[in-house]
Amino acid sequence: MRVVEEPLAGGVICVEVEGRLDAATVPVLEKALQHLLADAQYHLIVDMNAVSYVSSSGLRALLAARRQARSWGGDVYLCQLSARVREILEMVGFLSVFGVYATREEARGAFPQSASIV
Amino acid sequence: MQAAGWDEDETFCVQMAVDEACSNVIEHAYGADAQGEIQVSCCIRDQGDLVVSVRDTGRPFDPTAVPEPPIGADLENLSEGGLGLYFMRKLMDEVTFHFDEREGNMLTMVKRRPK
Numbered sequence: 001m002r003v004v005e006e007p008l009a010g011g012v013i014c015v016e017v018e019g020r021l022d023a024a025t026v027p028v029l030e031k032a033l034q035h036l037l038a039d040a041q042y043h044l045i046v047d048m049n050a051v052s053y054v055s056s057s058g059l060r061a062l063l064a065a066r067r068q069a070r071s072w073g074g075d076v077y078l079c080q081l082s083a084r085v086r087e088i089l090e091m092v093g094f095l096s097v098f099g100v101y102a103t104r105e106e107a108r109g110a111f112p113q114s115a116s117i118v
Numbered sequence: 119m120q121a122a123g124w125d126e127d128e129t130f131c132v133q134m135a136v137d138e139a140c141s142n143v144i145e146h147a148y149g150a151d152a153q154g155e156i157q158v159s160c161c162i163r164d165q166g167d168l169v170v171s172v173r174d175t176g177r178p179f180d181p182t183a184v185p186e187p188p189i190g191a192d193l194e195n196l197s198e199g200g201l202g203l204y205f206m207r208k209l210m211d212e213v214t215f216h217f218d219e220r221e222g223n224m225l226t227m228v229k230r231r232p233k
Contacts, residue, residue, distance in 0.1 A: 023141040056138055056201035091131070092208045 001025035003032045012043045012108045014079075018050035021058030029058070033065040033076075042074025045107040049080035054088055066098065075099060079107040122162060123232050131209040132170065132229055138202045138209075139172040139225055145202075147176025147223060166231030167211075175222035181215045 001019035008014050013036055017029060036044060046062065048054075066076040077099040081089070089095040101107035119129040140156055148154040157173040184200040206213050212228035 022137065023145065055134070055141065056205045057141060060201050087127070088134070092205055 001028050003028050005032060005036070008045070008104065008108050010043075010108065010111070011041075012045060012111055013041050014045045014047055014104050014108075016047040016050070020053040021051050021061075022053060022055040023057040026055075026057045026061050030061045030064075033061065037065060037068050037072075040072075042069045042072040043111050044069060044074070044076045045101075045104055046076060046078050047080050047104060048078055048085050049082060051082055051085050054085050059089075059092075059094060062098070075111070077101060077107040077110060079104050119168065122168075123166075124168070124229070125232070128229065128232065132168065132227075135206045135209040135213075135227055136170060136172065138205045139170075139227065142179075142202045143172065143174045143176060143223070147174045147179060149176075152176070168229040168231075170210075170227045170229075172225040172227075173222060178217045179215055179223045179225075180217075 001017065001021065004016045004018075006014045006016065015029075015032055015036070019025060021029060033044065044065065062076060062078070069076050079101040080103065081100060086095065089098075089100075099107070099110060101110060119132065120126065124132075136158060140158070143154075143156050144150065154174060154176050158170065159173075160168060160170045162168055181203060184203050203213075206227060210227040211230045212226070214226050216224045216226070218224065
């Protein structure tokens with residue numbers, strides 16, 4: 001699995017994930033998200049276009065990061081869900097829990113304007 | 119499974135449930151650093167239901183000790199514990215655990231025959 005961080009306009013960071021997000025690979029994403037949160041980056045977008053699978057471990061990492069970001073007034077949004085990932089989140093009832101957007105730009109625009117002042 | 123009448127989505131649900139079950143064994147029954155054996159077997163019962171069994175000889179697993187996230191309610195505020203079990207229950211039609219001193223943990227998951 002590969003994780004690439006990309007700063008977007010307005011102090012929002014996009015984390016692009018590629019590959020399977022399961023118990024074996026999730027530490028890579030966890031580390032990236034925890035590093036960003038420790039660096040006071042609370043407005044995060046996880047781009048899941050290239051994610052082929054997400055297990056409960058992957059979901060747990062996303063939920064934990066989201067909870068922490070929200071406690072600091074931020075959030076973790078998801079964008080560009082692959083068909084498989086959308087299906088999994090829908091099956092287990094978590095699609096409506098996250099802010100889910102079609103594109104990075106749409107997700108970035110969903111953060112309040114005040115969020116972009118860093 | 120597909121040859122026996124299950125579609126691709128149902129087959130995927132079973133694969134995912136087995137992944138969750140084995141991950142749980144590795145993480146909780148044996149502990150991430152320990153070594154142990156996981157036996158996975160499956161069969162189709164007379165009624166056509168698929169039965170998957172996952173056996174390990176790690177620490178006894180008590181499903182009642184795992185807080186179960188409420189299905190369809192307040193997922194927003196759930197604790198992250200018990201998600202693997204929650205996934206298994208959402209993906210399969212029956213999920214039961216049995217512990218035996220000699221045999222260890224036995225997880226049985228059933229996917230009913232497609233209508």
